[in-house]
Amino acid sequence: MYARLLSNRYLTSRLIPLIAIGAVALCVAMVVTVVSVMTGFLDLLRGAGRSIVGDVIVSSGIGGMPHYDELIARIDALPECHKATPVIDTFGLLRMPYPRGPEKEIVTTQVWAIEPLSFAEVTEYADNLYWRRPVDDAARAAMQPDDPRLDINPAWLQDGFTLVESATGRPGVAIGMHVSVANERQSDGSYRPRYGWSMPGRDVTLTLVPVSSRGKIAEPREEAFPIVNEVQSGVYEVDKNRIFAPLAVVQRMLRMDRAPLYDITADPGPDGQLPVIGETPARVTKILARAKPGVTPAALRDAIERTYREFSLEVDANRSLTTKMPQIVSVLTWEQQLRDLIAPVQKEREMMRILFSLIYIVCAGLILSIFWAIVIEKTRDIGILRSVGASRRGILWIFLRYGLVIGIFGSAIGVALAWLIVTRINDIHSAIGSDAPAAVWIGTYALAAGALCGVVWQAVRGRLLPLLLWTLATLIFMVAGTGLLFHRGTLIWDPSVYYFSRIPSQVDWWTAGLTVIGAVVFSVIGAAIPAARAADTDPVEALRYG
Amino acid sequence: MGDRPRILEARNVHKTYRFGAVPVEVLRGADLSVHAGEWVAILGSSGSGKSTLLHLLGGLDRPDRGRGEILWRGESISIAPGRRIDRYRNRDVGFVFQFYHLLPELDTLDNVLLPTMVGRWMRPDPAPARSLLESFGLAHRLHHRPAQLSGGERQRAAIARALVRGPQVLLADEPTGNLDAVTGGSILDLLAERHRSGLTIVMVTHDAQVAARADRIVQLRDGQVQA
Ligand SMILES: Nc1ncnc2c1ncn2[C@@H]1O[C@H](COP(=O)(O)OP(=O)(O)OP(=O)(O)O)[C@@H](O)[C@H]1O
Ligand SMILES: [Mg+2]
Numbered sequence: 001m002y003a004r005l006l007s008n009r010y011l012t013s014r015l016i017p018l019i020a021i022g023a024v025a026l027c028v029a030m031v032v033t034v035v036s037v038m039t040g041f042l043d044l045l046r047g048a049g050r051s052i053v054g055d056v057i058v059s060s061g062i063g064g065m066p067h068y069d070e071l072i073a074r075i076d077a078l079p080e081c082h083k084a085t086p087v088i089d090t091f092g093l094l095r096m097p098y099p100r101g102p103e104k105e106i107v108t109t110q111v112w113a114i115e116p117l118s119f120a121e122v123t124e125y126a127d128n129l130y131w132r133r134p135v136d137d138a139a140r141a142a143m144q145p146d147d148p149r150l151d152i153n154p155a156w157l158q159d160g161f162t163l164v165e166s167a168t169g170r171p172g173v174a175i176g177m178h179v180s181v182a183n184e185r186q187s188d189g190s191y192r193p194r195y196g197w198s199m200p201g202r203d204v205t206l207t208l209v210p211v212s213s214r215g216k217i218a219e220p221r222e223e224a225f226p227i228v229n230e231v232q233s234g235v236y237e238v239d240k241n242r243i244f245a246p247l248a249v250v251q252r253m254l255r256m257d258r259a260p261l262y263d264i265t266a267d268p269g270p271d272g273q274l275p276v277i278g279e280t281p282a283r284v285t286k287i288l289a290r291a292k293p294g295v296t297p298a299a300l301r302d303a304i305e306r307t308y309r310e311f312s313l314e315v316d317a318n319r320s321l322t323t324k325m326p327q328i329v330s331v332l333t334w335e336q337q338l339r340d341l342i343a344p345v346q347k348e349r350e351m352m353r354i355l356f357s358l359i360y361i362v363c364a365g366l367i368l369s370i371f372w373a374i375v376i377e378k379t380r381d382i383g384i385l386r387s388v389g390a391s392r393r394g395i396l397w398i399f400l401r402y403g404l405v406i407g408i409f410g411s412a413i414g415v416a417l418a419w420l421i422v423t424r425i426n427d428i429h430s431a432i433g434s435d436a437p438a439a440v441w442i443g444t445y446a447l448a449a450g451a452l453c454g455v456v457w458q459a460v461r462g463r464l465l466p467l468l469l470w471t472l473a474t475l476i477f478m479v480a481g482t483g484l485l486f487h488r489g490t491l492i493w494d495p496s497v498y499y500f501s502r503i504p505s506q507v508d509w510w511t512a513g514l515t516v517i518g519a520v521v522f523s524v525i526g527a528a529i530p531a532a533r534a535a536d537t538d539p540v541e542a543l544r545y546g
Numbered sequence: 547m548g549d550r551p552r553i554l555e556a557r558n559v560h561k562t563y564r565f566g567a568v569p570v571e572v573l574r575g576a577d578l579s580v581h582a583g584e585w586v587a588i589l590g591s592s593g594s595g596k597s598t599l600l601h602l603l604g605g606l607d608r609p610d611r612g613r614g615e616i617l618w619r620g621e622s623i624s625i626a627p628g629r630r631i632d633r634y635r636n637r638d639v640g641f642v643f644q645f646y647h648l649l650p651e652l653d654t655l656d657n658v659l660l661p662t663m664v665g666r667w668m669r670p671d672p673a674p675a676r677s678l679l680e681s682f683g684l685a686h687r688l689h690h691r692p693a694q695l696s697g698g699e700r701q702r703a704a705i706a707r708a709l710v711r712g713p714q715v716l717l718a719d720e721p722t723g724n725l726d727a728v729t730g731g732s733i734l735d736l737l738a739e740r741h742r743s744g745l746t747i748v749m750v751t752h753d754a755q756v757a758a759r760a761d762r763i764v765q766l767r768d769g770q771v772q773a
Binding site: 001002005006009010013380381383384385386387388389390391392394538539540543 | 628633652
């Protein structure tokens, strides 16, 4: 009982333990914040990876895979597979509707030609369509009053989903959210089209370059499409480059559709045509597949790899089919596909964990030196306690408990601090990203002026230590105020450098738990050495002391 | 006194301090028998080893190995395990020091309660400590810190602390050494009153007038106790 009483009193009767608590809190907050953001980043990367490409990707060369509909039917029939969908992945030039005048901006884009219905079952394409009306009053209330989504054409969502402009019946394209430079991101994550340059409904011209399976480039094809919607996957690199177009249209433009096969060695017939000797089948360059719930991407990949091998052997054996399956295809899980992206982040996170573990040692050292001083200061108390019958273990416990309390309080405050920072990190970031509001620096100067009054008052009273502290406070506020005055917004998390357009803002509770345990353990270790010294103190010596 | 049992004894006790390489033999075969209910004063000049002897009697320290022992009701506490000695200090004897030795962070009441907190998880019943302090005239000082008390008040609080667990023997090391004659006198009156109700007291002093309040005076000279 005395141990509890005394360790609490030693804790509350002086300032130094508060410094120790503050140090532990800062260490914990730092570790939890940094690792949480990195974990969030990894999770985003993984989540986005799956939501963009599905679980397994079968890719062939630029010549594409023929007979893909049969292959997809086989993959669909696999017990591991929920759905498979064909895609052509190619590059194209997009002539944007802006600016005004004849000179339009032209951007290079990655074109994904899709069959939207099955594609939406493999990826989260439908959920990523940005322009949609709020589904209910709650969603409506969550939006800013000037959010254009409150009042848009309700057909846009359906058009985006089918890639057909319902008003005209024309095939359309859905473009990535950041393809158009007109979309301006707001701090709440929503978008406002700049100068009224709202994309849906406008026409763009898409230019594609057909490449034969022998690598020959044919005449580029150009076609105008209405933009039916915009797509936000959350991965900036994707949203900046990718557009979605209907598969059939792109196949036709790239000459990857079904076509008669002519005998070019024969003479033209009486109508001037070469004789038809067969048919080239339609082709795609990718097949994406999603696993059934509970099936790992790796299991699905293995099944698809087997299926492809069997299928390609069958095609080879079937003499009536003139076009063979490509021999070189890659079958990868989304994780393998994005490995170059994920692995470095994972390594960095481990590095951070290890580096920050060193901070604990600093914390333990700090607690050790503070406690050492306290034990020496309290030597006489130790003698007194022994003289009334306290055991050595009791004395040990006073200081161990003291360390425990500092560790627990410090890390609790640290986790709270980290939570505050992480959950508000996007606000903090945008605050740093913009100039400091005048009120803030004026307020800081006001505080400096207040502290200056304190300096004058203490100078009159003639006390040196308070004078020094007030002077320091004045200087700190002055410097901070001046810093804020001249602060010009700098974007740290520039979406063109990082993949995601928002900083992850979820506390990684697993890491937080580990960090708290670490901080408590190291605090106790730091306290153990002075505590052992206290327990070893000879009571007679201690009583003579002071 | 001969009919009373010997409660606390020092037998041929030696105590040597090492001052650097030079051994200083402070006690050289000291013998002392304290009978139950007795008030013994140990008189001696400064540096004669009075405090040393008292610390040995109270189990705060041990005699030189194999050279003498301290007996509590016939049981040697010089060779007892640490736990037993902790218990001995907690229950059987109470210490009073010249410089009060109260804990500065605790108020008077908690200081007095300290021995009853040892070995317990819950806060002990404050009633005995409170009534003890009231009988010592400190009822209005229960929640003052030691720094806010006068010397006499502090010493009374220290005596209350020594007595709160109802020990049989009080070990007092110059309890009036730091007080003026009047205050010191009142402290001695307080001890005398406790003595009348049966408390055994071993008191160390270098002041013959103070020693005169005791039943018996022994001299500590050349590391030995002389009647
Ligand atoms: N830890 C120690 N190391 C070395 N010498 C010590 C130690 N403790 C006590 N002494 C010496 O032992 C001698 C006796 O000390 P002690 O405190 O018992 O004397 P005392 O009779 O109580 O004196 P006073 O009346 O001044 O309190 C002194 O000479 C002292 O210097
Ligand atoms: Mg002394």
